[in-house]
Each structure stands twice: as C-alpha cells, then as structure tokens.
Amino acid sequence: MALPLQQVDLVGSATVDMTTVVEEQLTLERVHQALARLDATQREVVTLRFLSGLSLQEVAATLGKSEMAVKALQHRGLAALRQALAQEQVAL
Amino acid sequence: MMSDEQLQLQLARLEAGESAEAVLADLPEAEAGLVRLAANLRALPQPERPAAKIAAQRQQLVRAAQDRQPPAVAPAPHRRWGWPLALAGGLVALFVFAVAAATLAASVWMRPARAVAQQRPFTSTAIASTVPATPTTAAVQAITPHDAVLTEARGLVELQTSNAQWTPIAAGQAVEAGQRVRTHDLSSATLSFNDGSQAQLGPNSEMSVDALDAQKSGARVIALTQWAGESDHVVAHSDDPASRYEVHTASGTGSAKGTRFHVSVSPNQLARFDVTEGVVAVAGKNTTVNVVAGQSTTIVVGQAPQTPVFLIEGEGQVTQAGAVWSIAGYPLKTNASTIILDDPQPGDWVSFEGHLLPDGTRFADRIVLLHQRIENSFDFTGAVEVISTTRWTIAGRVVRVDALTRIDDGLAVGNMVEVRGFVATDGTLWALTIQPAIANAFRFTGVVQTIGANAWVVSGISVTINVSTTVEPGIVAGDRVAVVGQILPDGRWLATSIKRAALDTFDFVGVVTSTAPWVVDGKAIAADAHTQIDAGIQVGNRVQVRGRVLTDGTWLADSIEQLDEGQRHHVEFTARVKHISPWVVGAVTVTVDAHTQLIGDIHVGDLVIVSGNLLPDGTVVANKIILVANQESCFTFFTVIKSATASRLVLFDDQTIDLDNTIKVSGDLKAVAVIMVRGCVPVGGDLKVILIVVVGQLDRLPVIVIIPGDDENNPRDCKAGPGLGLGHCKHRQPDNNDKKEDD
Numbered sequence: 150m151a152l153p154l155q156q157v158d159l160v161g162s163a164t165v166d167m168t169t170v171v172e173e174q175l176t177l178e179r180v181h182q183a184l185a186r187l188d189a190t191q192r193e194v195v196t197l198r199f200l201s202g203l204s205l206q207e208v209a210a211t212l213g214k215s216e217m218a219v220k221a222l223q224h225r226g227l228a229a230l231r232q233a234l235a236q237e238q239v240a241l
Numbered sequence: 242m243m244s245d246e247q248l249q250l251q252l253a254r255l256e257a258g259e260s261a262e263a264v265l266a267d268l269p270e271a272e273a274g275l276v277r278l279a280a281n282l283r284a285l286p287q288p289e290r291p292a293a294k295i296a297a298q299r300q301q302l303v304r305a306a307q308d309r310q311p312p313a314v315a316p317a318p319h320r321r322w323g324w325p326l327a328l329a330g331g332l333v334a335l336f337v338f339a340v341a342a343a344t345l346a347a348s349v350w351m352r353p354a355r356a357v358a359q360q361r362p363f364t365s366t367a368i369a370s371t372v373p374a375t376p377t378t379a380a381v382q383a384i385t386p387h388d389a390v391l392t393e394a395r396g397l398v399e400l401q402t403s404n405a406q407w408t409p410i411a412a413g414q415a416v417e418a419g420q421r422v423r424t425h426d427l428s429s430a431t432l433s434f435n436d437g438s439q440a441q442l443g444p445n446s447e448m449s450v451d452a453l454d455a456q457k458s459g460a461r462v463i464a465l466t467q468w469a470g471e472s473d474h475v476v477a478h479s480d481d482p483a484s485r486y487e488v489h490t491a492s493g494t495g496s497a498k499g500t501r502f503h504v505s506v507s508p509n510q511l512a513r514f515d516v517t518e519g520v521v522a523v524a525g526k527n528t529t530v531n532v533v534a535g536q537s538t539t540i541v542v543g544q545a546p547q548t549p550v551f552l553i554e555g556e557g558q559v560t561q562a563g564a565v566w567s568i569a570g571y572p573l574k575t576n577a578s579t580i581i582l583d584d585p586q587p588g589d590w591v592s593f594e595g596h597l598l599p600d601g602t603r604f605a606d607r608i609v610l611l612h613q614r615i616e617n618s619f620d621f622t623g624a625v626e627v628i629s630t631t632r633w634t635i636a637g638r639v640v641r642v643d644a645l646t647r648i649d650d651g652l653a654v655g656n657m658v659e660v661r662g663f664v665a666t667d668g669t670l671w672a673l674t675i676q677p678a679i680a681n682a683f684r685f686t687g688v689v690q691t692i693g694a695n696a697w698v699v700s701g702i703s704v705t706i707n708v709s710t711t712v713e714p715g716i717v718a719g720d721r722v723a724v725v726g727q728i729l730p731d732g733r734w735l736a737t738s739i740k741r742a743a744l745d746t747f748d749f750v751g752v753v754t755s756t757a758p759w760v761v762d763g764k765a766i767a768a769d770a771h772t773q774i775d776a777g778i779q780v781g782n783r784v785q786v787r788g789r790v791l792t793d794g795t796w797l798a799d800s801i802e803q804l805d806e807g808q809r810h811h812v813e814f815t816a817r818v819k820h821i822s823p824w825v826v827g828a829v830t831v832t833v834d835a836h837t838q839l840i841g842d843i844h845v846g847d848l849v850i851v852s853g854n855l856l857p858d859g860t861v862v863a864n865k866i867i868l869v870a871n872q873e874s875c876f877t878f879f880t881v882i883k884s885a886t887a888s889r890l891v892l893f894d895d896q897t898i899d900l901d902n903t904i905k906v907s908g909d910l911k912a913v914a915v916i917m918v919r920g921c922v923p924v925g926g927d928l929k930v931i932l933i934v935v936v937g938q939l940d941r942l943p944v945i946v947i948i949p950g951d952d953e954n955n956p957r958d959c960k961a962g963p964g965l966g967l968g969h970c971k972h973r974q975p976d977n978n979d980k981k982e983d984d
Binding site: 180199200204205217220221223224227228230231234241 | 245246248249252253256274275278279281282283
C-alpha cells in the first residue's frame, strides 16, 4: 500500500530531522499493514475513529450503525490492532 | 477487562482534551493498553493539509456513506482530535474516499511551491496550509446527474444565467448546463458533480458548464469551458468508454476519464494543462498529445499542443543568480522567458518551477521569492520610560535612535509603543521605527462582498462602519481593499479606514481561540512550514498575526507572535556561535533551557538564527536556535523508469539512481513506471534521494507525438541531445518500446 504522500511534505521542512520523518513513515506503513489484517468493519471504525478523528456519533452516522455497535467495534478493533502490531513487532 | 462503555468513557476524556498521561494514570495497567494505543494513534504525525482538501475528502466520505446507507448524517464541521486524516488512505472499504485521499495527497506533494506563489500567472489554488479564510461550505445534499452543486465558495462568486446577468451565489446552489460561474479576486469556488468529480476554480476565473450528464454508471458526460483563470479537476473514474470529462479552452481541449489535472488560461488565451494523476489527452489543431502524471503542456491559440514536458519544482536558498541559478546547490538554467518575481538575491529563500530539458538539465520557468535573507531584527511592544536624543528606554530596554529612526509625532513617556529595529553585532538595539501601539489593532486586505450602511463584509469578515470610518469613495463589491481598524471588546471589527489596495497583507492583534487549526478572534489563520510561531501559545493568549492574503482568500500567516506587553520581547538575530554552555551567539548571552529547540548539530563557529525573548539585562532566552548552514532544501521531480534492478534504477534519460536501504520506496519499481522522486540537498552537499513513490504505470515509454515545424515555436528547447529527453524530443532514438503516435 502506498503511503499517504502528505507525509512526504514533512521531509521538505528545513527544521525536520530526516531520520525521524522516515521512521515515522515506516511506523505509519506498519500501522497500515496491521490495519489490513483487521476485519473490514473493525478497520473502518478504527480508521474513522482514531485516524480520521470522527466522533463516535459521526462514525455511527457515517456507517449507519448504532453508537452501541460502534463502541463494541472500536473496542474489538483496537484490541485486534494491538495484537496485529505486536505480531509486527511495532511498538505503539 | 473494561467494557465497551468504559473504554468509550476513557476515549471521550482524550477527545475532551485531557492528556494521555492523566487518563492513563487513572487506569490499571492491564486496562491501559487500548487507551494508550488510541492516544498513540492520535499522536502520529499529522501533515498540514489544506482544509479545503480535508473538507472535500470529508464530503466524499459522507457521499460514500450516503451511497451505502441513505440517509446519512453529515459529520460536524470540525475535527475534534485533529488526528491524521492522511492515514485514512488505509480505509479500503470506503474506496471513494481512499482514491480521493491518494489523489489529493499527490496534489499536495506535487505543488508545494504553489502555496505562496500567488502572483504567478499559473497559480494553483492548492494551498499548503491548514485553514481556509472563511469559506462557506454547502451542506451535503443530493446532486443530480444534470446539475452541479457549488459545494464551497470563498470570497465573491457569481453565476451568469440565461439573461446574461451576473449574480452572487453561495455554497449549496445548483449550476446547470448553459450557465457560467466566475470568481473574483481572492475568491474560489468548487463545483461538485453527481459522479463524484469536482472542478475547483481559482481566483479571477470563469467557467461555463456546457453539457452535463454526470451518471455514476454508464456513459458520464461533463463538458466545461474555461474562459479565464485556473481550475483543478478531480475526475471520478468511469469504466464506460463513452464517458467524457472535457475542459475546453480557446486554444485546445483536455479530455480525461479518471484523473486529476490543472488548467490555466492566461489573458492571451494561452492554455496550460498540468496532469497530476493518470493521463489527459490534450487536443488542439488536429493534434492530440497524451499528457501523463507529472507532465505539462501548453497550447497557443490556433496551434498544436506543445510537446509535454516533465515538471520539476521545489524550494531552497539561492547561492547563485544569473543565466544559471543555483538553488539549494541545484543548477537551474534560465533565459528571458523565465519569470522571476520579487527580485530574489543570493541568500534569499525561493521556490522554483521548471521542466527537464532534453539534455537532462533543469530549466526554471519561474522563480519566486519566498523569504528574504534573514536580517538581525527585533520588535517588541512596551511602555516608554525614558526619552533622549540618542536613547529611549522602553519597558526596561535601552533602544538606540538616530536620524534614520522614524518616530511618530507626539509620543511621550508612558505611551505604549511598538518598536522595530535591528540588532547590531555588539548586541545594541537600533530602532528603525517607534510608533504607537494600538490595542487590538488590525489591518488586512480582502475583497468587498457587500457594502452596508453600518457594516461591510470583506472576505467573509463583517467589518463595522461608523462616522469616524474613512472610506475611499467609489469602492464597489469586488474591489480589493485594505481595512484598518480595531477589534472591539465585544468582538466586532471596527474599521477606521477602508481603501483600495494593491497589497495583500494583513496584520492584527487578537486573542487565540484555537491553535489547531489556528483561529484568532474568530478569524481562521493558515500556517505552513515557513510560519514563525512562538512556542507555548495557548488558547486565550493575545497574539499578533502577520501574513499575506493568498489569491484564493486564505490568510497565510508569516508569524504568530505572543504578546504579553511589558513582559515579553521578541528578538531574532543571526550570528555565529561564540560559545556553548554557556551560550554566546554573536555578542549576546543566550539562555538555553529545556524549552529551547535546538535545530541542527550546532557547534562553535556555526551560523545560527536565534529566536527568543529579550530580557532587561540584555540576555536572550532562546525559544529556538536554528543552524543555518545545515538547512537542507528538498524538491520533487517526476520521471519514468527505463529499467530497474534491486540496486539501481535507470531512468528514461539514462540517468541512474542507486538504491540503498536509506531510500524509502513505495510501490513496485519496474520498467515504464512513472515515479515521483523526492530528494534533498544540504547546502554545499550532493543530492540525496530519500523517497521514491510509484505514481503510475505506463504501457510503454512515453514517446509523445511529433509536431511538424514545432521547433521554432517550442520554448522547451527540444532541439538537441539524444537520449536525455524523457521522450520529449523528436530527435531521440526510439528504443524497442517506443512507437510514434498520432503522426
């Protein structure tokens, strides 16, 4: 999966340490890889909720699910992501 | 184990602004893992992106959700956690959003230099900043195949109906085939179509909708004519071969099936098509050229399109000017056709745009000054304590004055003043100007939208008028004006004068109501990598914001400076490091503490920029010390891979890139892949490639059409040099993959 190219813009800053940026990109890529191993619905919820910054209510409305269902999905999704990251040996 | 509800309660605390440490401290370790993960995801780096793009992505996300589960509820207009939306590219299920994110991401990357180059004739509206200037955005609503909806409008946007009258329109209004939309100065508009495609008009642009049948499936027809200005197009993919998305100009037409491109029409009807994703067929005078991602072509009225060229752009410090410029140590040829704005000089920071010549050298089409060389300057606000002919004491600091110091009349001891000047090498503060400090003063340039008896609306800001306001006669809606005044305690912006203005800057003092994104006294402020922002500014602080109004109306800050009059005195100067621990820079003793940002590997003798607060004893508490000599400059260019091995890429121009594990690679590097290459050059150093991203895959090396008799008219010097032209030069020897097209 291609990285979001916005990350590249950071590299253009004269005040950003290049190594850090590259490491952050690698971390992001690994997060993506771990996310890809989640159930599709869990992945949607985790992505919208924790990466896109939507509120519980917004995610529920966007996906057409109840807030209770989103709470359960975010719980299971985070747990699954944590396990997947651990298998990838990514500390996050 | 915590329940779903308990987890949500903890996450809600994070969303409400509590620190992760505080939330985690209340949890047993066994239960803290998921909350910590959520907090860390939140803390992942977030690139700054145009809010317009965020809004567009969000609309597409909601639209995708609507398709899935109507009726959908539009999300709230703000992001509560400010998390990295960029990562939403991983949202595979909502593929529309994902495609849009990748597309827009490419745009951001490919046009970093356009963010501030507002005076250029081919200026994109893709702004590398965070917040638009008071746009109006339409609520997400149904769009039929036979109309477009103005989903965002900034400044003054007008619609011409069948009776040829122009009337202002607002976001949410439909536009039908046969109608025209135009934008004024400092304005922009986004048209959204039923199939998900979007056309965004830049400032001073005009476009008509000729034909519209934007079906989501089957043959999609969107035909537009661009009469003036600039536009960006995001074209939804269609599998139907009969689908059309066309942008006509007086010079030629660009047709796309699922791509992203930019169209500029200059006053003499020269049209330029820049492609940022996919392929656009550009036709003119019986000739069609295929323009691939990273390429650009221009068309003169009545002529065939120019041979497409690969674009380069970037920014950096000028170390040489002349026929060959050196920017960030990177040679760029120029000639009389190169547009050079604002007279950059060696030492200044510039952006550049250009293209590859057939011999592989780089040619600059445009060089724009971004920042002048840093001078040793200071400015602060404080009460006058002592006045003499050679020295003033202001808030405890002695400031030298001389015949060159411009001092406003009538200033006396006790007055609150703003003093600006420069720091001499011995640390003496020499004043250039001393003028009264007006509480909550503002000054900005904007476009007049409405004129009322008691209030005007200028670039989305309601400006109060009273009998003391001086208004230049004859100003009408659409004029660009400079507004000077004072923000009143009740939040109103009271104008003391409104005049026509050619300048495009703003400067005001206000209270911070948000820092992410920046909002000061209710005004959204964009910031980019060049914005100097004092460390530690919090909501509620009074700040002085200075910057420029970009052509689309965005207020892009050059600086956001904290104001604690009488206590805090900003100073910035450039000098060599004399000593470390304790720090002495130039002749100034500099306090470096845990809050000081040290940028670069700084040693004694290095040239640094010190930014901080001047104390009464003449020492400086540094907020930031930047190593000047090690500032790197980065740029981006596009090319095509001719062949690839695990350790080396051979490019279409026979140049090579040696691959090693320090280069980040995204995508499958193989023959005839179009790649974007990101490189950085330390001052005085060599180019180091840091990132390669595959942006497309061609069927073959992109030999473009041969245009009979093109040489004399082609400004892209394509006359010489075999093998290095990235396929642009008709003299290039074809290889096995090449075929001439459209002869």
